[in-house]
Amino acid sequence: MAGPRHDPALYRDRDVVPVRRALISVSDKTGLLQLAEALAAAGVQMISTGGSATMLRDAGYDVTDVAAITGFPESLDGRVKTLHPKVHAGLLADLRLEDHERQLAELDVQPFELVVVNLYPFVETVASGAQGDDVVEQIDIGGPAMVRASAKNHANVAIVVSPESYPAIIEAVAAGGTSLVQRRELAARAFAHTAAYDTAVATWFAEGTLAAEEDLPAHLTISAERLSTLRYGENSHQRAAIYTRTGGHGIAQATQLQGKEMSYNNYVDADAALRAAFDMVKPAVAIIKHANPCGIAVAAPNALDPIASAHLRAHECDPVSAYGGVIAANGTVTLKMAENLKDIFTEVIVAPSFEDAALEVFRTKKNLRLLQLPADWQQERMDVRLVSGGLLLQDADRFPGDIDSVAKDWELVSGERPDHDEMQNFIFAWKAGRAVKSNAIVLAKGSATVGIGMGQVNRVDSCRLAVERAGDRARGSVAASDAFFPFADGPQVLLDAGVSAIVQPGGSVRDDEVIAAAQAAGVTMFFTGERHFFH
Numbered sequence: 001m002a003g004p005r006h007d008p009a010l011y012r013d014r015d016v017v018p019v020r021r022a023l024i025s026v027s028d029k030t031g032l033l034q035l036a037e038a039l040a041a042a043g044v045q046m047i048s049t050g051g052s053a054t055m056l057r058d059a060g061y062d063v064t065d066v067a068a069i070t071g072f073p074e075s076l077d078g079r080v081k082t083l084h085p086k087v088h089a090g091l092l093a094d095l096r097l098e099d100h101e102r103q104l105a106e107l108d109v110q111p112f113e114l115v116v117v118n119l120y121p122f123v124e125t126v127a128s129g130a131q132g133d134d135v136v137e138q139i140d141i142g143g144p145a146m147v148r149a150s151a152k153n154h155a156n157v158a159i160v161v162s163p164e165s166y167p168a169i170i171e172a173v174a175a176g177g178t179s180l181v182q183r184r185e186l187a188a189r190a191f192a193h194t195a196a197y198d199t200a201v202a203t204w205f206a207e208g209t210l211a212a213e214e215d216l217p218a219h220l221t222i223s224a225e226r227l228s229t230l231r232y233g234e235n236s237h238q239r240a241a242i243y244t245r246t247g248g249h250g251i252a253q254a255t256q257l258q259g260k261e262m263s264y265n266n267y268v269d270a271d272a273a274l275r276a277a278f279d280m281v282k283p284a285v286a287i288i289k290h291a292n293p294c295g296i297a298v299a300a301p302n303a304l305d306p307i308a309s310a311h312l313r314a315h316e317c318d319p320v321s322a323y324g325g326v327i328a329a330n331g332t333v334t335l336k337m338a339e340n341l342k343d344i345f346t347e348v349i350v351a352p353s354f355e356d357a358a359l360e361v362f363r364t365k366k367n368l369r370l371l372q373l374p375a376d377w378q379q380e381r382m383d384v385r386l387v388s389g390g391l392l393l394q395d396a397d398r399f400p401g402d403i404d405s406v407a408k409d410w411e412l413v414s415g416e417r418p419d420h421d422e423m424q425n426f427i428f429a430w431k432a433g434r435a436v437k438s439n440a441i442v443l444a445k446g447s448a449t450v451g452i453g454m455g456q457v458n459r460v461d462s463c464r465l466a467v468e469r470a471g472d473r474a475r476g477s478v479a480a481s482d483a484f485f486p487f488a489d490g491p492q493v494l495l496d497a498g499v500s501a502i503v504q505p506g507g508s509v510r511d512d513e514v515i516a517a518a519q520a521a522g523v524t525m526f527f528t529g530e531r532h533f534f535h
Contacts, residue, residue: 014096014155018177022114023087024048025066025143027121029055031163035116036061038170044114050074091115091149095156114169114178115150116160119143119193123200139201144194154187155180161193192225199223216393222384227252233264240264249376250274254350258362259369262348265290266326270350270371273328276435278379279399280330280428282447285310285337286435287317287325292455294321296432297448308336313448315344318469326350333358352377397532399431407528411506413515415524418501426526429480430503434532440482441466441490443474443499450477459485463493476500483531484508488517495521505531 022044026032029052036056039046047064048056056063067073070084089109093100104111120140150159158178160169165186172178178186199221206217224243233240242262244252251271256262262270269288276286282298283306295317299306307329315322322344329337329351338358341349342365350371354362362368385392400406407427418426429444436442436454441462443451451470453462459481467474475498484507485491491502491514502518506527518525 015180016177017113017156017158017183019044019113019158019173021045021047021090021110021112022116023066023091023112023146024052024056024116025050025146026052026116026118027140027143028118028163031166032056033059035166035170038173039114042173044173047112085109087146088149091146091157092153093156094153112150112157114158114160114173115146116169117143117146117150118161118163119147119197123197126200126204135204140197144197147190147194151187151190154183158183159186159190161186161190165189192223196223196225220384220391220393228261230264231261238264242267249374249378250380251350251371251373253374253377254371255374257354257359257370257372258366259348260367262369262371266348266369269326270328270348272435273326273348273350274373275379276432277328277330279431279434283307283310283329283331285314285327285329287314287322287327289321289325292437293432293435293449293452294318294325295449295452296435298428300446305334305336307331308334308340311337312340313446315340317449317452335361338362397434397534399434403427403431410503411527411529413506413511413525413527414518415501415522418524425478426480426501426503429478430528430532433480433482434534436482436534438482438533438535440532440534441494442480443467443470443477443494444480445473445477450474459483459490460487460493463490467493467497470497474498478503480504482533484511485514486510488513491517495523499523501525503528505529507531 019042022039024046025048032052032055036046036059040061045064046056046061047066047069049066053063053065066087070086072084086109089104089107090112093104093111095101095111120143126135147159147161150157158169160166168182169178172182202219202221206219222245224245227242227244230240230242232238242252251267251274268291272291273286273288276288276293276296277284280298284296284298285307286293287295295314297310297313297317299309300313303309311327311329324345324347326348327346327350331351332353332355333349333351334355335357338361342361346368348369348371350373352373354370354372362370379398380396383394383396404427407423425444425447428447429442432444432449433440433442436452439456439459439462441453441459442449443466450473451466453464453466456462456465466479470477477499478501479494479499481502481504484505486508487510494502495517501524503526506529508514515525
């Protein structure tokens with residue numbers, strides 16, 4: 001139902017609003033005492049609750065408890081303290097209206113000009129691994145109500161939800177009051193703050209329902225905050241920005257240690273590189289160009305520097321395409337890896353950590369972007385993709401942690417079963433194919449790619465591209481296909497190039513023809529029973 005109509009003539013302009021009375025109730029107490037010092041110096045009356053009041057009082061500031069204003073004690077373990085007309089009337093009174101001023105006088109309520117509130121640490125509590133009621137108790141009720149009330153009434157009230165805003169508020173209070181422009185900007189941040197908070201809560205409940213009912217949520221709420229504006233998008237005529245999602249632990253939360261500003265394409269490629277490198281259990285490196293791998297490898301057996309070994313082996317797959325590529329390592333980047341990269345033009349390197357000596361080497365390449373993943377980095381459980389008018393949601397395509405055990409159940413339809421070491425190459429090729437855009441063909445030797453065919457509109461062309469890029473290295477390699485071969489022509493391209501084994505999902509109506517081709521060539525072929533399209 002719409003609110004009452006008001007005649008604009010009834011409103012009086014309120015640009016600068018002096019701060020006489022402030023309501024303070026914060027979970028994050030960073031910078032609170034510095035703010036209180038400025039408010040006290042300006043003669044602002046401070047009303048506060050719980051731990052905030054205790055902290056201010058212990059620091060020697062004159063503080064009035066909310067209970068003294070409401071005449072009602074904090075109760076139900078703090079669940080009820082600010083949900084009271086004496087508080088909310090002071091937050092919502094529009095002092096541009098004479099009638100609101102009259103009603104406040106009749107009700108013996110004083111208005112607030114400043115509200116400093118941030119919410120219970122719900123996201124942090126969930127991230128800590130807490131469950132059940134421990135999480136529920138961190139769902140703030142009074143806080144969001146105060147924030148939203150104050151933001152609605154930004155014509156009269158400045159609402160502050162983050163310590164980042166304290167310096168500007170301190171300056172405004174000292175200068176005589178907050179401006180309308182400032183209050184409106186604060187209100188926008190406040191509504192975004194509560195929206196993100198509600199999203200985190202809704203997501204937690206939805207994920208719990210998802211786990212319990214094994215169904216996708218009926219309602220999906222996504223909240224993100226702009227981290228930075230990018231120079232442009234995929235092309236120079238497109239606007240772009242990077243946003244961080246509430247509760248995210250991915251590439252958007254990585255710390256940039258050096259280099260030029262990240263671009264839109266840098267972020268896309270870096271995320272694709274993580275997808276490829278972190279599918280591997282052993283030390284691994286992936287090199288990405290235009291969202292596709294041009295090399296993926298794990299360390300050579302008994303390598304003295306496993307991550308440097310993985311990088312060299314990945315680079316050998318396609319050195320031409322690796323020029324200007326984006327690299328992800330699933331382990332610490334070492335001095336040796338940095339030295340190997342000194343003369344290779346690279347756009348971005350992303351990793352969990354970097355040796356200090358490696359950073360020293362990279363400092364000579366000032367434009368090279370280095371991204372360090374957050375300590376709690378993790379692959380997403382769900383994939384979300386925008387489409388016109390909506391979005392698509394699916395389980396993330398992930399390999400089971402016990403894929404070696406799963407591989408034992410692959411169906412051997414041609415040739416001999418490989419030994420354990422050979423089987424590791426089969427598994428590597430199968431995993432690497434997941435990171436390649438469909439149609440995908442990967443050729444691998446010794447758990448390193450030697451040829452990749454990607455993004456073709458038919459599987460035969462992908463086979464030809466992989467063989468062409470591998471050259472003589474195709475002979476004796478293992479080929480992995482992300483989906484079944486609809487005809488025997490694709491496998492025949494691989495067989496003619498000397499591929500010694502093929503891993504594919506199977507399931508085509510012409511599987512018998514494909515199997516017959518493999519048997520005639522005397523090569524091993526496995527059916528995995530599962531495809532890995534990546535569009």
